[in-house]
Amino acid sequence: MSEDQKKQHLEQQLWKIANELRGKMDADDFRDYILGFIFYKYLSRKMELYANEILQPDGLEYGSIEDHKEAESYLEAIKDEAIDALGYFLKPSELFSELARRGNTEGKGAFILGDLQKVLRNIEQSTMGSESEEDFGNLFEDLDLTSSKLGKSEEAKNELIVKVLTHLEEISFELEDTQNDLLGDAYEYLIGKFASGAGKTAGEFYTPQQVSKILAKLVVADKTKIKSVYDPTCGSGSLLLRVAKEVKEVGGFYGQESNPTTYNLCRMNMIMHNVHYKRFDIYNEDTLTNPSPKHIDQKFEAIVANPPFSAKWSASPLFMSDDRFSSYGKLAPKTKADFAFVQHMIHQLDDNGTMACVLPHGVLFRGAAEGHIRKYLIEDRNYLDAVIGLPANIFYGTSIPTCILVLKKKRKQSDKVLFIDSSQHFEKVKTQNILREEDIDKIINTYKQYNNGAEGEAEVDKYSYIATRNEIQENDYNLNIPRYVDTFEEEEAIDLTLVSQELRQVAEALEATDKEIAGYCKELGIETPF
Structure with a gap:
């Protein structure tokens, strides 16, 4: 699959999710949620890839680092480097994939709204006092997980959010390939699609x-x-x-x-x-x-x-x-x-x-x-x-x-x-x-x-x-541009002699038709209509 085909496929997948899950919610409102969650998944995947690169010499992976006996020291070291390199920090338990898994596999009614709200707040707070604080501050303030727009009950809200996370988790953002910008272009595509209907x-x-x-x-x-x-x-x-x-x-x-x-x-x-x-x-x-x-x-x-x-x-x-x-x-x-x-x-x-x-x-x-x-x-x-x-x-x-x-x-x-x-x-x-x-x-x-x-x-x-x-x-x-660029198109000259001849022919044809109608009327014993 070419880069253009991959890009188009990703755009179509994301827009399909947006349309399927929006329900009766206003497009402008849902835009903030779907774009916010795509962004959260992006940050999570970048964090995971970056941490795995740091842990590779030790043969460890970020997703399971919290089970390690020296987890605390590893996480502290990774956080320091991530804040400088990425501008933010996420724990393994705060990754998008982890919340999507819990919401989808921990039995019917698994409730993740509270944890999700906390994670989004933690992303912003992880930057406090750092050079990136201003760039990440209040980034998720439009993702109001308590809004009645998501559902009338807490269970309904949770169900919709779990669906969104689950569907997004099934899509590969291909962030491992640092040379392409497929996701960035797809994100821009979604912004444009929402704009066209706004x-x-x-x-x-x-x-x-x-x-x-x-x-x-x-x-x-x-x-x-x-x-x-x-x-x-x-x-x-x-x-x-x-x-x-x-x-x-x-x-x-x-x-x-x-x-x-x-x-x-x-x-x-x-x-x-x-x-x-x-x-x-x-x-x-x-x-x-x-x-x-x-x-x-x-x-x-x-x-x-x-x-x-x-x-x-x-x-x-x-x-x-x-x-x-x-x-x-x-x-x-x-x-x-x-x-x-x-x-x-x-x-x-x-x-x-x-x-x-x-x-x-x-x-x-x-x-x-x-x-x-x-x-x-x-x-x-x-x-x-x-x-x-x-x-x-x-x-x-x-x-x-x-x-x-x-x-x-x-x-x-x-x-x-x-x-x-x-x-x-x-x-x-x-x-x-x-x-x-x-x-x-x-x-x-x-x-x-x-x-x-x-x-x-x-x-x-x-x-x-x-x-x-x-x-x-x-x-x-x-x-005013027409003062300088002459776009006037001259109309084709009209041959008045030819027009006169055509009008005469039309008149003669009408006269012949009138005579023919008059003849029919006489045969039928009725008055002519003219």
């Missing part, structure tokens, strides 16, 4: 992979490694992780997320993709009002983001003394924080960095404060590198068309801006529009040609156009 709330934590791929490719360009990637509205972390797939090495992952549940999901997603806890720093607060004190003075080489479209924010005059906004002279309006996020990202962008963010089309042409900020970015700072129009209906929960802004502090094309209209390049799948691989490749190749100075290849009729800053100035800094 309606309006989906945009809070997930960016479709097709869009993630475009943003990632835009910010890494032809680089093979980057020092850092940052997402100020990171959701489940899919954008950050997508960047890692486009290069051989990412030094550090940084993000901020205001929703506590989504923040937990992001940290789990990082760990499930084998991102060591020392290499990521995710912060739980509102980015605009409470930026991470660890991040605010850092500069990042790559920045990707899909901020909440036209979100509300305070736009307090106090922000005019904030370094992120003060130089612009105006703040984004209270009802539309889109440019506030852009300003924040520019503040965090390194001099040699690239940022790409998804925004609603309104940022391209709305006036007042937004028009002022747009002009400042283009005329005073010269940061805008490209504007890319995407198809409508590619995001979960909203059908509005969106665009991508690409900004750099040091641009190769210092007096020009690339405009791409990809709004008609997609495939319709059921009710959703999907960007195909060829659509993504066309966007990226066009941008690369423009970035490499191949303007002739970068300008494609009815698709892309390279505008000078003078042209943008003449348009009063309105960036």
Whole structure:
């Protein structure tokens, strides 16, 4: 079985379990349970593999170490090493496989809910006072095993949880192969599946992979490694992780997320993709009002983001003394924080960095404060590198068309801006529009040609156009894509003489038919209908 087939098989298995066991529970609620338990199994298996590696010279296995006469000293030594290497510690009796076995084999009615709750709490407490404490703190707070959503009685709750653990225990996560990322990709797949059915709330934590791929490719360009990637509205972390797939090495992952549940999901997603806890720093607060004190003075080489479209924010005059906004002279309006996020990202962008963010089309042409900020970015700072129009209906929960802004502090094309209209390049799948691989490749190749100075290849009729800053100035800094990319299709000329002849033929045919009907009516002795 190929890697792709293994990945698809694992994804299908996990999604089947999720559908079979969800019952009447809301998809959003069950998402937290199924993803949390998959994460618990992942941590358990990693712990077991790591401990077995330590114990191998002594011919021992972690699962049976508690029966050894020197078990206490072994466990203490393993814990010290595991906390540093993995960031957490689990006893053999706390492993996923052990709880699944007990719940399934200790006779009918075996009750494990209390022990499971304790184990999840112990995972978090094992990190207390260590470098990983912040990365593992409250990770399982959304797995409320006392919730009535799991069942009306304690027995019903226990029965459902045992079923989930038993089904998951039957699936091999293949963590022994450290070169593949099957489980991480399957975890991402589940997040996407839940997002697709979550309606309006989906945009809070997930960016479709097709869009993630475009943003990632835009910010890494032809680089093979980057020092850092940052997402100020990171959701489940899919954008950050997508960047890692486009290069051989990412030094550090940084993000901020205001929703506590989504923040937990992001940290789990990082760990499930084998991102060591020392290499990521995710912060739980509102980015605009409470930026991470660890991040605010850092500069990042790559920045990707899909901020909440036209979100509300305070736009307090106090922000005019904030370094992120003060130089612009105006703040984004209270009802539309889109440019506030852009300003924040520019503040965090390194001099040699690239940022790409998804925004609603309104940022391209709305006036007042937004028009002022747009002009400042283009005329005073010269940061805008490209504007890319995407198809409508590619995001979960909203059908509005969106665009991508690409900004750099040091641009190769210092007096020009690339405009791409990809709004008609997609495939319709059921009710959703999907960007195909060829659509993504066309966007990226066009941008690369423009970035490499191949303007002739970068300008494609009815698709892309390279505008000078003078042209943008003449348009009063309105960036609406149709002003630059002419997609008008001329209709075929109509031959009026031919149309006249066809109408005459139709009239003659109607007249002949009328005569024929009149004849029949006369034979029948009735009046004609006309």
